[in-house]
Amino acid sequence: MAVAAVHSGGIAGHIHPEPQGFVRRYVFSLDHKIIGIQYIITGFVFFMLSGLLAEAIRTQLLNPNGGFVAAGTYNEIYSVHGSAMVWLVVIPLLTGGFGNLVFPVQIGARDVAFPWLNMLSFWIFPVSGLMLFASFLMGAPTAGWMEYPPVSLQGEAGTSMWCAAIFLVGVSSTITGINFVVTILKMRAPGMTFTRMPLFVWGQFATAPLLMIATTALAAALAALFIERQFGVPFYDPTRGGSPVMWQHMFWFYSHPAVYIMILPAFGIISEVLPTFARKPIFGYKLIAFSSMAIALAGFMVWAHHMFTSGLAPFLQLPFMIITFVIGVPTGIKIFSWTATLFGGKIHFTTAMLFAIGFVALFTLGGITGIFLAAIPFDLHVHGTYFVVAHLHYVLVGGSLMAIFAGIYYWFPKMSGRLMNETLGKWHFWLFFIGFNATFIPMHWLGVLGMPREVATYDPQFTFWNRFESVSSYLMTISILIFFVNLLWSIRNGKVAGANPWGGRTLEWQIPSPPHYYNFKHIPTVYGLPYDFSQPLPYKGLEEELTDSPPPVAAGAH
Amino acid sequence: MTAGSLAHGAPAEVDQLYVETRELRLQGFLLFLISDCVLFSSFIFAYLYMRNSGQGWPPPGIQRLDVAFAAWNSVVLFGSGATMHYALENFKHGHWMRYMWFLLATIVLGLGFLGGQGYEYTHLIYGEHVTWAGSGIFGASFFTLTGMHGFHVFIGVCYLTTLVLQSAAGVYTRGKYFGITAGTLYWHFVDVIWVVLFSIFYLL
Numbered sequence: 176m177a178v179a180a181v182h183s184g185g186i187a188g189h190i191h192p193e194p195q196g197f198v199r200r201y202v203f204s205l206d207h208k209i210i211g212i213q214y215i216i217t218g219f220v221f222f223m224l225s226g227l228l229a230e231a232i233r234t235q236l237l238n239p240n241g242g243f244v245a246a247g248t249y250n251e252i253y254s255v256h257g258s259a260m261v262w263l264v265v266i267p268l269l270t271g272g273f274g275n276l277v278f279p280v281q282i283g284a285r286d287v288a289f290p291w292l293n294m295l296s297f298w299i300f301p302v303s304g305l306m307l308f309a310s311f312l313m314g315a316p317t318a319g320w321m322e323y324p325p326v327s328l329q330g331e332a333g334t335s336m337w338c339a340a341i342f343l344v345g346v347s348s349t350i351t352g353i354n355f356v357v358t359i360l361k362m363r364a365p366g367m368t369f370t371r372m373p374l375f376v377w378g379q380f381a382t383a384p385l386l387m388i389a390t391t392a393l394a395a396a397l398a399a400l401f402i403e404r405q406f407g408v409p410f411y412d413p414t415r416g417g418s419p420v421m422w423q424h425m426f427w428f429y430s431h432p433a434v435y436i437m438i439l440p441a442f443g444i445i446s447e448v449l450p451t452f453a454r455k456p457i458f459g460y461k462l463i464a465f466s467s468m469a470i471a472l473a474g475f476m477v478w479a480h481h482m483f484t485s486g487l488a489p490f491l492q493l494p495f496m497i498i499t500f501v502i503g504v505p506t507g508i509k510i511f512s513w514t515a516t517l518f519g520g521k522i523h524f525t526t527a528m529l530f531a532i533g534f535v536a537l538f539t540l541g542g543i544t545g546i547f548l549a550a551i552p553f554d555l556h557v558h559g560t561y562f563v564v565a566h567l568h569y570v571l572v573g574g575s576l577m578a579i580f581a582g583i584y585y586w587f588p589k590m591s592g593r594l595m596n597e598t599l600g601k602w603h604f605w606l607f608f609i610g611f612n613a614t615f616i617p618m619h620w621l622g623v624l625g626m627p628r629e630v631a632t633y634d635p636q637f638t639f640w641n642r643f644e645s646v647s648s649y650l651m652t653i654s655i656l657i658f659f660v661n662l663l664w665s666i667r668n669g670k671v672a673g674a675n676p677w678g679g680r681t682l683e684w685q686i687p688s689p690p691h692y693y694n695f696k697h698i699p700t701v702y703g704l705p706y707d708f709s710q711p712l713p714y715k716g717l718e719e720e721l722t723d724s725p726p727p728v729a730a731g732a733h
Numbered sequence: 734m735t736a737g738s739l740a741h742g743a744p745a746e747v748d749q750l751y752v753e754t755r756e757l758r759l760q761g762f763l764l765f766l767i768s769d770c771v772l773f774s775s776f777i778f779a780y781l782y783m784r785n786s787g788q789g790w791p792p793p794g795i796q797r798l799d800v801a802f803a804a805w806n807s808v809v810l811f812g813s814g815a816t817m818h819y820a821l822e823n824f825k826h827g828h829w830m831r832y833m834w835f836l837l838a839t840i841v842l843g844l845g846f847l848g849g850q851g852y853e854y855t856h857l858i859y860g861e862h863v864t865w866a867g868s869g870i871f872g873a874s875f876f877t878l879t880g881m882h883g884f885h886v887f888i889g890v891c892y893l894t895t896l897v898l899q900s901a902a903g904v905y906t907r908g909k910y911f912g913i914t915a916g917t918l919y920w921h922f923v924d925v926i927w928v929v930l931f932s933i934f935y936l937l
Contacts, residue, residue, distance in 0.1 A: 288757045288760075288761060289757070289761060292761075349768050352764075352768075353761050353764040353765055353768070354761070356760075356764055357757055357760045357761045357764065360760065361756060361757055361760065362757075387764055387767065387768045388767065388768060388771050389771075390768075391768045391769070391771040391772045391775070392771055392772075392774075392775045394772060394775075395771075395772050395775030395776050395779070396775065399776075399779065399877070402877065406865070406866055407866040408865050408866045408872070408873045408876075408877070409866075409869055409870055409873050410779065410783075410870070410873055415869055415870075416783070416786075416788060416792070416869040416870040417783065417870060417873070418782065418783060418786055421779055421782050421783065424778070424782070425775055425778070425779065428775070
């Protein structure tokens, strides 16, 4: 039977016929690498838009009385900025973007388990993004990215649009999560046991169940909010028997796991970049892998630490505080493992490595303020102030976004076949690093002094530091512009990278850049961990990957 | 595809690729059911949260729900679970006609359940003036959750009808019938959700 000959390697051995034509190749593509790149491009477009909103916020805060935009518009701006950065930038870039781009190759698969669902999942994403930004046309949401009722119940029509947009992008996330779980469980190459998977795959493996489970909880909360706004069915309105605190429970039951959705893949990226450029085996492989799972699991049990000021019973507050502290342990394990990886390594300070080291530093700071905030007495004092803003930007920008940049500089050669310019890259890093810290460090003491977040004006005593922050934030914008220039320039003019410019040892570096649509001519067999520098590569069956020989079969459609 | 060819024909060809994609689809489908389960769980949480918010239950001015009628309606739905089970088993053993009859019976019972729910809704809305938007958290939680469940049953009925048409067109063979497996899983899932909803709305 012809089928048996083609599928000697099982489903992983199956090679689809190469798609023909621009549309099937690059627009409605089924190839996980193309879909990953589509996610990355779309994500960065939304990143630019919500970055502009961030600069509008900082420009407003140049003066205590604002004056750049009206106070109502200011509310719309920070609400859409937060929503877009979380749901349209960080989550899609880290899961749909880098996840699709890298992990199927790293486990030795030819594609994800459900390529059609993957394409569907991608195409939902730009549509929902446009819907979110279109809410400006009908009065954007004004209650922040958390959209607490009753304020969100009183918002303009755009709040309903916001519900629909976030619901849709949640559907996209859920599909991606299901797809990734099945792919990692069923499509690993022979010999790729769980304890031989690269740590980026572990990051995705810890994240995907969160995408799949937590996001549906958010879907329920959003559906109820939408129903209440459109049909007047009371869920959250306290005057009609509903409970606004219920929204907070349902929202944070999703959104606390969501912060791990936004950081676990980033941990994965860092765990790839650090050993490659320190030329040293990663320290504590199993600890890093299992601590990701521990974080994912514990992430479901801490949501109410966002609600210490919402009137939670004290006997409930205490366990939430303690479990939140406990999450610091697996996170600390990672930080120490990365530091130990660097210790005694032969460090190559490429741009990707700079971002990875910057990540470790800034994420540690953000994590420590997270421990502060978990302590109920301290949280009661700074809840709703700029201290929280500083904390969340240290973990989401200093953490997730730095990891995204590290990942872009690291995998750009694999995507395009060319290296990014290192000089521009270093300008990008240093301007971004300095600008970021100068923008967000003062927010810590502004918060402790009591400057409330999400307000269009502020007390004149805070003027100096707010101006300092705004000017520093422009520095970040300049660095981002340098990054985009570098990106566009390098696609055409970068140095040709070759298959493995960094000396990486995971599977994606053993095949050409950019890879063929089928990834591997022959599915390799895996004999060990990818991080043992100085040992021969633990793979067999890759001899033909870098030669011109054709793939063994181009099987017919099925 | 006739009954004879399924029951007595040559052994079905084993398509290795199909066997492996079947595994993937099965896992993917189970994960989908898990995430759907979370959707129901969230609404159930919301219902229990509102129910325990100190207003008493049912809230003042609202009658307790009619357990007897809903119990009979539940029997209809659980019966459809049984017929769906026999449909799948008969298909596996090649009894094609019995499979079709059991499948049709499942559809009829599913429609019967929906009809019963429609009757109950009509009675509540026009008889007792309990509505979705106008009866506070009682109407909100009851109609949203049972309505969402009813919508799932409706989707299931559509799915099973598609199965009937596909089976008549010979889409499924003894070696390739994942669509029927998925339909069965989904139908049982919807049944199990109803067990929970019946308990917390009518019995609790």
